[in-house]
Amino acid sequence: xxxxxxxxxxxxxxxxxxxxxxxxxxxxxxxxxxxxxxxxxxxxxxxxxxxxxxxxxxxxxxxxxxxxxxxxxxxxxxxxxxxxxxxxxxxxxxxxxxxxxxxxxxxxxxxxxxxxxxxxxxxxxxxxxxxxxxxxxxx
Numbered sequence: 792x793x794x795x796x797x798x799x800x801x802x803x804x805x806x807x808x809x810x811x812x813x814x815x816x817x818x819x820x821x822x823x824x825x826x827x828x829x830x831x832x833x834x835x836x837x838x839x840x841x842x843x844x845x846x847x848x849x850x851x852x853x854x855x856x857x858x859x860x861x862x863x864x865x866x867x868x869x870x871x872x873x874x875x876x877x878x879x880x881x882x883x884x885x886x887x888x889x890x891x892x893x894x895x896x897x898x899x900x901x902x903x904x905x906x907x908x909x910x911x912x913x914x915x916x917x918x919x920x921x922x923x924x925x926x927x928x929x930x
Contacts, residue, residue: 819884826879846872 835841847858848869855861861868
């Protein structure tokens with residue numbers, strides 16, 4: 792059983808998938824930081840000094856000064872600002888994947904469109920032997 796697992800785990804595809812997952816997780820963190828720290832602050836400023844991470848709706852109908860105050864008091868809150876940030880994360884990741892897949896498809900099309908390589912030219916010795924063979928066939 793261990794031998795079968797070892798064969799499975801060491802296959803090229805499994806290792807490639809593992810590397811892809813690890814890089815994807817790191818890419819997700821980069822995108823989250825990009826959205827939270829680079830995109831949302833200027834967007835919030837343009838909209839009127841809105842901090843998207845602090846946008847919420849208290850489901851119990853009470854009014855709280857901040858999201859943290861509502862959470863500290865145990866109020867049920869709908870954090871729609873966090874949802875907006877997650878949507879931005881998704882859109883950026885989806886766009887990055889789209890661009891990567893499009894680039895890979897373009898390379899694949901170029902590879903398919905390339906003419907097949909010319910057959911190798913036989914050496915002088917092989918050409919001479921071929922001529923001798925053909926002469927013997929005719930005789």
